[in-house]
Amino acid sequence: MPCDRSAKPFAAVLATLALMVVPGFAWAQASATSSPAVSSVPGATTPRIYPDRRVSFELAAPEAHSVLVAGGDGLGHGPFPMTKSADGIWRVTLPPVVPGFHYYWFILDGVAVSDPASQTYFGYGKEVSGLEVPDPAGDFYAMKPVPHGEVREKRYWSHVTGAWRRAFVYTPPGYDANPTRRYPLLILQHGYGEDETGWTRQGRAQFILDNLIAAGRAKPMIVVMDRGYGNKPGTPELHLGDDIPVKKVGNAFAAFEDVILRDLIPTIDASYRTIPDRKHRAMAGLSMGGMETLFIAFHHPETFAYIASLSGPILQDPNSSESLAAAFSAPFDVKSAYGGAFADASRFNQHVRLLWMGVGTAEPPRIRDGIVGAVKALRAHGVHLVYYESPGTAHEWQTWRRDLNDLAPRLFR
Amino acid sequence: MPCDRSAKPFAAVLATLALMVVPGFAWAQASATSSPAVSSVPGATTPRIYPDRRVSFELAAPEAHSVLVAGGDGLGHGPFPMTKSADGIWRVTLPPVVPGFHYYWFILDGVAVSDPASQTYFGYGKEVSGLEVPDPAGDFYAMKPVPHGEVREKRYWSHVTGAWRRAFVYTPPGYDANPTRRYPLLILQHGYGEDETGWTRQGRAQFILDNLIAAGRAKPMIVVMDRGYGNKPGTPELHLGDDIPVKKVGNAFAAFEDVILRDLIPTIDASYRTIPDRKHRAMAGLSMGGMETLFIAFHHPETFAYIASLSGPILQDPNSSESLAAAFSAPFDVKSAYGGAFADASRFNQHVRLLWMGVGTAEPPRIRDGIVGAVKALRAHGVHLVYYESPGTAHEWQTWRRDLNDLAPRLFR
Numbered sequence: 072m073p074c075d076r077s078a079k080p081f082a083a084v085l086a087t088l089a090l091m092v093v094p095g096f097a098w099a100q101a102s103a104t105s106s107p108a109v110s111s112v113p114g115a116t117t118p119r120i121y122p123d124r125r126v127s128f129e130l131a132a133p134e135a136h137s138v139l140v141a142g143g144d145g146l147g148h149g150p151f152p153m154t155k156s157a158d159g160i161w162r163v164t165l166p167p168v169v170p171g172f173h174y175y176w177f178i179l180d181g182v183a184v185s186d187p188a189s190q191t192y193f194g195y196g197k198e199v200s201g202l203e204v205p206d207p208a209g210d211f212y213a214m215k216p217v218p219h220g221e222v223r224e225k226r227y228w229s230h231v232t233g234a235w236r237r238a239f240v241y242t243p244p245g246y247d248a249n250p251t252r253r254y255p256l257l258i259l260q261h262g263y264g265e266d267e268t269g270w271t272r273q274g275r276a277q278f279i280l281d282n283l284i285a286a287g288r289a290k291p292m293i294v295v296m297d298r299g300y301g302n303k304p305g306t307p308e309l310h311l312g313d314d315i316p317v318k319k320v321g322n323a324f325a326a327f328e329d330v331i332l333r334d335l336i337p338t339i340d341a342s343y344r345t346i347p348d349r350k351h352r353a354m355a356g357l358s359m360g361g362m363e364t365l366f367i368a369f370h371h372p373e374t375f376a377y378i379a380s381l382s383g384p385i386l387q388d389p390n391s392s393e394s395l396a397a398a399f400s401a402p403f404d405v406k407s408a409y410g411g412a413f414a415d416a417s418r419f420n421q422h423v424r425l426l427w428m429g430v431g432t433a434e435p436p437r438i439r440d441g442i443v444g445a446v447k448a449l450r451a452h453g454v455h456l457v458y459y460e461s462p463g464t465a466h467e468w469q470t471w472r473r474d475l476n477d478l479a480p481r482l483f484r
Numbered sequence: 485m486p487c488d489r490s491a492k493p494f495a496a497v498l499a500t501l502a503l504m505v506v507p508g509f510a511w512a513q514a515s516a517t518s519s520p521a522v523s524s525v526p527g528a529t530t531p532r533i534y535p536d537r538r539v540s541f542e543l544a545a546p547e548a549h550s551v552l553v554a555g556g557d558g559l560g561h562g563p564f565p566m567t568k569s570a571d572g573i574w575r576v577t578l579p580p581v582v583p584g585f586h587y588y589w590f591i592l593d594g595v596a597v598s599d600p601a602s603q604t605y606f607g608y609g610k611e612v613s614g615l616e617v618p619d620p621a622g623d624f625y626a627m628k629p630v631p632h633g634e635v636r637e638k639r640y641w642s643h644v645t646g647a648w649r650r651a652f653v654y655t656p657p658g659y660d661a662n663p664t665r666r667y668p669l670l671i672l673q674h675g676y677g678e679d680e681t682g683w684t685r686q687g688r689a690q691f692i693l694d695n696l697i698a699a700g701r702a703k704p705m706i707v708v709m710d711r712g713y714g715n716k717p718g719t720p721e722l723h724l725g726d727d728i729p730v731k732k733v734g735n736a737f738a739a740f741e742d743v744i745l746r747d748l749i750p751t752i753d754a755s756y757r758t759i760p761d762r763k764h765r766a767m768a769g770l771s772m773g774g775m776e777t778l779f780i781a782f783h784h785p786e787t788f789a790y791i792a793s794l795s796g797p798i799l800q801d802p803n804s805s806e807s808l809a810a811a812f813s814a815p816f817d818v819k820s821a822y823g824g825a826f827a828d829a830s831r832f833n834q835h836v837r838l839l840w841m842g843v844g845t846a847e848p849p850r851i852r853d854g855i856v857g858a859v860k861a862l863r864a865h866g867v868h869l870v871y872y873e874s875p876g877t878a879h880e881w882q883t884w885r886r887d888l889n890d891l892a893p894r895l896f897r
Contacts (some may be wrong), residue, residue, distance in 0.1 A: 099833060112606075112609060112610045112611070113721055114609060114720065114721055115610075126798070130595070131595070132593065132594060132595045133594060134549075134550075134593045134594035134595075135593045135594065135595065136547075136549075136593070137547075157858065179592060179597065180545065180547045180548045180549070180592065180593050180594065181545060181547035181548065181596060182543070182544070182545045182547075182548065182592060182597075183544060183600065184592065184595075184597040184598065184600075185597065185598050185604075185611065186602075187596065187597075187610050188610070189597075189602050189611075191598075191611045192566065193525075196525060196526070196527060197528075197600045197601070198525070198598065198600070198602075198604045198611065214648055218643065221635075221636045221637060221638060222636070222637040223634045223635070223636045224634060224635040224636075224637075224690075226627065226635060227632075235627055247755065247756070249721075250663040271637075277637075300526075307527065308526055308527055342660065343660070373885045393606070400894060432798045436858045471837075
């Protein structure tokens with residue numbers, strides 16, 4: 072019973088070593104043409120990926136009445152019912168899926184549960200199974216024989232929230248060996264429901280940067296990935312939703328803005344060898360992180376010269392009394408959007424060294440139309456910006472990996 | 485349906501932001517006297533811990549036929565059946581549990597699954613829910629207002645295994661600010677079924693060291709936590725088991741020994757400011773990591789002067805043709821054990837600056853008796869060693885946190 076954790080651990084000698092059988096080892100008859108996903112836990116033989124990107128899943132659940140698999144958009148239009156064999160194992164093979172990283176889960180007798188055969192990742196506000204599907208063009212985020220930077224877990228006290236916070240800090244190859252060299256800083260934010268682990272676990276940001284730096288395509292930089300929520304003491308974390316008043320979102324972003332400006336940047340500048348001026352400071356984020364980036368960076372032109380929104384829904388006026396849903400669909404007003412940041416295009420172009428916006432071609436119209444509309448309106452108004460489309464990918468991490476690969480070489484030039 | 489992930493993410497606007505409701509938020513009516521565990525995901529209201537250390541669990545599973553909760557020894561003699569209420573939520577409150585960290589899981593219609601309300605930790609060869617139960621004497625591993633070191637993710641190429649490996653490296657407070665200072669090195673290993681994340685996630689090693697260093701009780705040191713498996717190319721990871729021949733374990737440990745000696749230590753010495761000699765190098769490990777430590781350190785007296793086994797079962801002869809179960813119960817032979825390392829007690833005492841052995845008083849007799857027996861035999865033979873007992877704790881992380889708190893101040897003196 073490879074998946075059975077119901078027996079008490081120390082009942083047998085195996086258990087006295089805090090061990091149990093690695094799940095999945097005996098599950099599937101391996102196909103000659105498929106391999107376990109690299110996102111599986113060591114020793115697990117599922118999920119399996121075929122060369123044509125079909126994916127097979129398995130779960131041993133002899134007593135279950137119904138098992139389905141569901142997940143992120145790139146996985147297809149599920150949930151996909153699984154079928155129980157005589158051996159008590161439920162199986163399904165999905166039609167070819169989109170390359171890249173997908174969250175997924177089983178629905179076991181109505182309950183969404185993680186797959187014990189896969190690693191979990193923080194998304195949707197909890198730990199969720201992840202599936203890494205190879206991309207023939209995915210070499211740029213592979214771990215390759217190039218010098219590797221480090222990812223450091225940095226704890227710091229926030230005066231704004233009255234609590235300890237955790238950020239992850241990427242230091243580029245050679246950082247320790249060159250103790251007098253200083254580097255520019257990119258603040259890189261995750262999306263809603265995710266946390267500060269997202270960019271290095273789901274996003275593989277450290278490998279994208281290692282590869283770009285090794286190829287001489289990006290300048291060595293420090294990247295800080297913080298937790299994109301900034302609750303004042305005693306207040307709950309932000310809960311986004313269709314009908315939430317924009318003002319509430321604006322308030323939450325303002326608290327996070329305070330954390331970034333008053334706690335995070337001073338901590339990073341004091342702890343790492345940054346070049347602490349605006350020309351050497353960038354902010355970027357995906358989805359909610361993109362909304363936060365535009366909100367914070369346009370409030371602080373004295374702090375950031377490089378600004379990037381990756382699939383960030385357009386929220387022109389964070390003080391609006393509308394609902395979030397209504398605000399997302401409002402036509403873009405180049406004069407008033409983001410507190411009038413773009414009103415004088417030539418002044419904007421002179422001051423902001425890079426405005427970068429991107430979206431996947433398979434993202435929902437709701438997000439995509441807003442971004443495309445803003446890009447068109449800004450360009451018509453004379454605002455310089457870089458617009459990047461990720462072909463065939465949805466509101467998922469493969470879009471944002473490609474985004475970072477396009478963005479990083481443009482920073483600090 | 486806070487726990488329902490069955491709906492397709494992008495079906496609604498909520499989903500277009502890669503968000504779903506944080507689980508557990510609406511689940512429980514909060515008790516005035518209980519609080520959510522700190523190991524819960526942000527926003528989750530369960531599991532809840534009462535002042536007397538009773539613990540209540542919940543799972544929304546209206547369609548399920550049976551739900552139980554089970555877990556590590558400190559949780560009590562489960563599995564504990566849960567009861568479904570009219571609202572479709574299964575609940576149970578456990579009698580007072582042992583303080584510290586416990587792995588746990590739900591058994592949902594016969595399948596062991598993680599609790600969506602909790603963080604997961606790598607144990608039993610997969611991602612498992614964890615429960616942190618406050619210890620009135622747990623201040624030593626709390627995150628306190630003291631200077632904090634960093635935990636760094638270090639990737640390195642192993643010539644031994646022909647693969648990239650990942651280690652976590654703790655650098656003490658002040659490491660970056662004092663770029664010429666050099667530090668001693670502790671290699672600190674996890675147990676079987678766990679991985680290189682264990683000591684900083686379950687073990688809170690970085691906070692234990694931060695606190696000891698701030699109090700002036702431990703010398704600032706670098707700690708490297710590697711993955712305790714060293715597969716030669718194409719071979720599967722070690723699978724421990726009752727009837728596995730000891731020789732097979734010895735072979736696996738020998739491969740890991742090569743990784744440590746030929747890949748890890750040279751990498752760490754080249755990348756960090758260690759003092760690269762035996763008097764400034766320690767090795768310690770828990771459970772299987774303790775077995776590995778004794779195996780490797782006694783092979784390499786030229787490399788390690790400080791040696792610690794935390795709840796490490798006694799395996800005197802890694803070349804034995806016995807089964808693991810038989811080897812664990814063999815009487816300790818001070819003359820021949822560990823290749824005769826102890827045969828000349830006064831030579832041992834002169835050369836080894838510290839031998840440290842520990843076990844929890846609630847550990848299974850199988851482990852405990854072997855360790856206690858070895859300690860008695862070694863002392864009778866004149867071998868100097870420190871023996872530490874963790875009161876009331878089992879083969880679990882609370883034992884090992886206390887161990888590290890006792891051990892670290894004794895290193896590099």
